[in-house]
Amino acid sequence: MALLDMNETETGNSIGVSYLMEKPELRRLAIKTTLLTLITLGIYRFWARTRLRNYFWSCVAPDGQPLEYDGKGLEKFLGFLIAVAVLAIYLGILQLLLTFAGMSLFTAVDDTADELQQLAVTYIAFAALLPLIFYAQYRARRYKLSRTRWRGIRFGMDKGAWGYALRGIGYTILSILTLGILWPLQTFRLETYKTDRTWYGDVKFEQNGNWTMLYPAMKHILFGVLFIIAGGFLAASGEWSRASNGTYQGGSGTGFGAFVMFVGAFWIYAGFAYYRVHSFRKLTEHKTLGETVTFTSLPRTRSLIGIFIGGGFVAGIVAAVLGFAIGGALTYLVVKMLGMQELAIFTSGIGFLIYFLALSVLSLLMITEPMIRHFVQNTAIHNAAALAEVKQRDGDDFAEAEGFADALDLGAGF
Amino acid sequence: MVETPSVLGQFFDGETAREHGVDIVTFEAGIRITGNSLNQSYEWDFLDIRALPDQAGGRGIAICQTGQQERLFVDDPEFAQMIKSRSKNLHNSDAPAGTFRRVAIYAGIAISSVLLILFVIIPNLANRLAEYIPVEKEMALGQNAVRQIERILAFETNPDLTCKGVEGVAALEKMSARLSAQFQSPYDLNVRVFDHEMVNAFAVPGGQVVIFKGLIDDASSPEEVAGVLGHEYGHVINRDPTRLALRSAGSVGILGMVFGDFAGGAVALVIAEQLIAANYTRDAESAADEFAHKVLADAGLPSAPMAAFFEKLKDEHGDDDGFLSHIASHPALGERADNARGADTIADSDFTPVLSDSEWQALRKICD
Known part of the structure; x- marks a missing residue:
């Protein structure tokens, strides 16, 4: 409609x-x-x-x-149980076969080779899980939307998780093969797939625009790459001048080149954040609901990075101090005062537990919440009066809720 | 019917997204909602009213009728207080009948699936697959596992726990040679002593056996140590450590999923710990014991000292104590002792001791 x-x-x-x-x-x-x-x-x-x-x-x-x-805890718990029942068999056999392959193909002769081998096995395992990851992400999004209401009217999402998984893998492979040059295509097509299946009541969202509009968002990644290439040239020419004068003297270009590459690496890192934020802005700007309702969302990369680093820093330190202080005090108490050496492992375990619990609470308060605040405060809806005409849609019951995303630990956390 | 003065609220009828400004009056059994833009008025019984849980904006209240689509938002704190005191079922979760049964069934299915994979599919698959791993890869794997285990035991990055007393090593090799002459092995058998007080011994894939100094200290004759070594060689020949490593690798992924750590970085660590703890099946333990009995008999050695050693462990540690300890952790030490005594072929006759007195003393000082 x-x-x-x-x-x-x-x-x-x-x-x-x-x-x-x-x-x-x-x-x-x-x-x-x-x-x-x-x-x-x-x-x-x-x-x-x-x-x-x-x-x-x-x-x-x-x-x-x-x-x-209006999601329920119970349906999540049941969904998790279903996912465990299915995934236990898949993951158990997968892990076993990969270990077998690792054992019978590679011979690790030292620790480095051993670590490399484990790394390789981890990556292969990840690749084998990729379809499942896309599938789970789509299902989790559908679950969350179907349990969200505004003005008493439900959101919803059409079925299509396997189609999403198929496209997700295809575009991921394409992005990797083109060294990231077609990444905007992946971002745009996957977002379109999801948006065009999203509903508010009986009206549909639509993703407009085209994938090339996301290229400007990649500019800081490009800058970072250019920095690294320039740094590489500087370092190489510095080395060459050192080698060519025969004395291996001078060649200040080497150190400077390395520094430039270092800066480039950081730039790329921040560039990824910039890409995510600005592709989100562009995509949001080109979404419509019921053909006439439009959106603006203008989060700022700098603010979000600031929240992430600042909040993460404080949360990490406070949690560590809490865990260390309480765990340390308990350990001191049982070992020095009561002389029970064997309990030290439990008391330091309690310290770790406190650290992780404090970290989860503090990162919710100091990272998640400020980020949500930033997004919300920079978002507006246009032609919203038309929304009064939207009619209710049917509920979307599906048994496993977000169980797969949860079992695979895909940030179903929040 | 006693009615109180009306309050204002926002109402959504659950059919369209239109906002309705409404008047709410309270009467004895519930509230009545009326509004100019509404087609009908609504009467909600106090007992049917449910609050939307954990809402922001603490002063007012957001309510609905159980299981219904309509929503009513009221900012008035007095009205909120009145609803809270009069709606007895305000926070009921309204779980449908039979929920408990449903949870039990689902949990049963999930648990059986995990148990099935952990105790049937993975062990069987691991047993089959272990046969196909080439011997030289097994040996490389074993060397890595030993390094890994040393790191765990010593809490250091590059520890060397292996004891190197020259005469002690010679004595150990003599013992090993006497036993290994009795059977064919695809591996180069190798035994060493770790300087660690745990009463334990374990085998890793590819023919390596490690005996802890604590075990040698606890033994009162070289034949007792020989019994343990024979038992570990039994595991080696049956490829038990390789099976165990495969089995653990499969299990870690699942346990990680259930408990939330999915990254899988813990795999190597857990395999190493499994190998020390060596939770072999009861059948694998019995097979290794029988192997030891036969090797001891063929080598002209008594297995009664092995029985004595088990009994000593049982006295010292009880039947099931022994955190991380393979030798002492098997629950049926008494039975194993009886079996070892029953298999003894020497009894009171003379035999050539596995080590001379001076060699035995050298072995006891291997770590000094």
């Missing part, structure tokens, strides 16, 4: 997205659910994730009306 273009009849028809987050509330919820997850040996994590999503969804309020997440 196409929606009316209301822009001609109403002025100021663009709406912003309110963000209703109350940090103390989130902190309480995060600590409570993390502790419950710990006490239940991990079983509660399905309910923990549900509750955190409930809260986050309800913080995001386009036009002041909050999103609603």
